[in-house]
Amino acid sequence: MAPVATPFFFYVFAGIMLIGGIMVITRKNPVHSALALIVTLLAQASIYLMLYAPFVAGVQIILYAGGIMVLFLFVIMLVSIDRSMKDRQFNSQWIVGAIAAIVLGGLFIAVYMKGMNIFPDHALSIVENDNTQNVATMLYGQYMFAFEIASLLLLVAIIGAVVMAKKRI
C-alpha cells in the first residue's frame, strides 16, 4: 500500500496549525480563540498520524480536543464576553515576545542549515500495525519508573484540587 504521508498533507496540516495558532492570539473574543486552538490541536493529531503514531494521535484527540478544551470553553463561556471584548489585551510584552520568537526561529534555521545530516534522507517506514502494543511495552516495561512518577504527580494534583475546592474535608 502506498504511503499516505506525502509532503502535501504535511504542508496542509502545518498550514492549518499555523493559521489556527495565529487566530488564537489575534481574536478578541476568547471563545473564538479557544476554538482556533482546538483546530490547531486536531491538525497536530493528524501530523502525529502521518508520523505513524496513531496511538498518540488518538490520545491527543480524546484528551486535548475532547476533554481539556471542553473544560476551557466551559470556563470561558461563563465569563462575561462583552467586557473582555472591550478590555485592552495583555500584549504589552510584545517586544520581548518578538525577540524570543526571532531567536527561536534563528535557532531552528541554524540547526537546519548546520546539521543537515542528522535528518534522515528518506521517510520512515515503520509498520503502523503494532504501534499501540509497542507504546504499552515501553511504558509498562522500560519506562515503568518514569510512568509511575508521572501518575503520582497527577494524583497529587487531583488531591490538591479537591483540598482547595472543598471548604470542609
Next chain:
Amino acid sequence: MGQIIQYIESYLGSDKTPGAAGNMFWALVYIMLVFVGLSVAVIAMNWLERKILAHMQVRLGPMRVGPHGLLQPIADAIKLLLKEDIIPTEADGFIFWTAPFIVVLAAFTVFVVVPFGPTHAITDMNIGILFMLGVSSLSVLGIVMAGWASNSHYPLIGALRSSAQMVSYEVAMGLAVVSAILMTSLNAEGTGTLSMIGIVQAQLAQGEWFIFKFFPLGLIAFFIFAVAMVAETNRAPFDLAEAESELTAGFHTEYSGFRWSLFFLAEYSAMIAVSSIAVTLWLGGWLRPFPNLLSGATWDQGFSFFPGATFLFFAAMCFFNAARMPKHPLFRIQTIGLAGFGAALGLIGLALFIPAVSVRIQDIFWFAAKVACFMYLYIWYRGTFPRYRFDQLMRMGWKVLLPMGLGVLVLTASVALLQQKIWHP
C-alpha cells in the same frame, strides 16, 4: 478502462477491509453504503420510536400519513427542509452555523471503524476503539458551541449540563471499555488489541463473548457501559440537557429547520454508534449466537436461514395487517401500499435464502440485529424511566459507576493474571 475494471475487481475475493487493502473505489462504495444505511436507520428509528412509545402509553401514534404512519418520517423531513432557517440577530453567526455540522461530523465519522463483519468495515485501525471514543467525544464541542452561540439562557444552561454530563460519564465509560480490552490480551502471546475487528476475533478465539467472561465481571463492565452510553447520548432518563419542562429544548432551542434536523440526525446516529461499540466489545460483534457451543456445518446452515426468515416474518406481519385494514374505499391505497411494502420485505427475505447472498450478508445481519436490540432498549428506557435530577445524575456517575468501574478493572486484571499464571501456566 480495462485498468480501472481490473482495479475494481482486484479487491473482490480478498479477505481484508477495503481500507486495509488500500482499494479507494471499494472504500468509497462502503462509505456510501454506510451513509445511506445510517440515514435509513435514523428514519426508521424515528418512526419506530414514536410508534413503540405510543403503544407503551396505550396510544396509536402516527396513523395518518401512509399505512400505520409509515411515511410519517418522510413527511417530517420534508416539513423540516421547507421551514425557514432562523439565525437569531444576537447570535454568534459563524459558531451558530458550524455547530450542527461538527455534531454530525463527529457522529458519522465514527462509523469508519465499525466492524459490520470481518471484511465489512470501511477500514480497520490499530487504534479502532480509541478512535471511536475520541471522535464521539468531539460532539460535546458542537453542543457547547451551539448552546453558547445561541446567546440565550436556556440553550446555555442546556449545553453546560450536557457537557458536564458527557465529560463525567466518559470516565466511567472509559474504565468499562478498558476492562473489556484487557480481556482481549488473554491469548498465547499475551498482547491485546484496540482494533475493532481484532476485539471480535479475540472473542471468537476465546470461545465466549466478553459479557460472559469471568462471570460476573464482564457483565458488570457491560452494565456500566450500558448506563454510561445512555448518558453520553443525552437520552432519557438522562436527558437533562433537553428537559422540556425546564429548558424548553436545551441546547438546540434556537435552531430551526434544516439545522435542527442535523442535530436530530446526529443524536440518532450517535445512539447507533455507541450501541455498536457495546455490541463489538461485549456481544461478539458480527458473530452469530453460540458460535462455539453449537458449531458445525448443520448449525451454520440452520443459523444462515435466520436473516431470510426474519424478513419473511416481517412480510407476513405486513400482509396480516393489510388484511386487517378497514374495508372502506378511502383506505384502499393504504392497504395496497402496506401489501406492497410487505411484498418488498418478502422479496428481500427470499433473496437472503440464496446461499451466495446469505454468506455475505449474515454477518451484517447479526450485527444489525444486536444493535437493533439496543435501539429498542433506548425506546424502552424512554417509555418507562422518570428523568433523573441533576445531582442524582452526578452522584450516579461519580460515586457509583466510577468506583464500580475501577473495582471491575482491578478485579478483571487480577483474575486474568491468576488464570495465566496459576490455572494455565
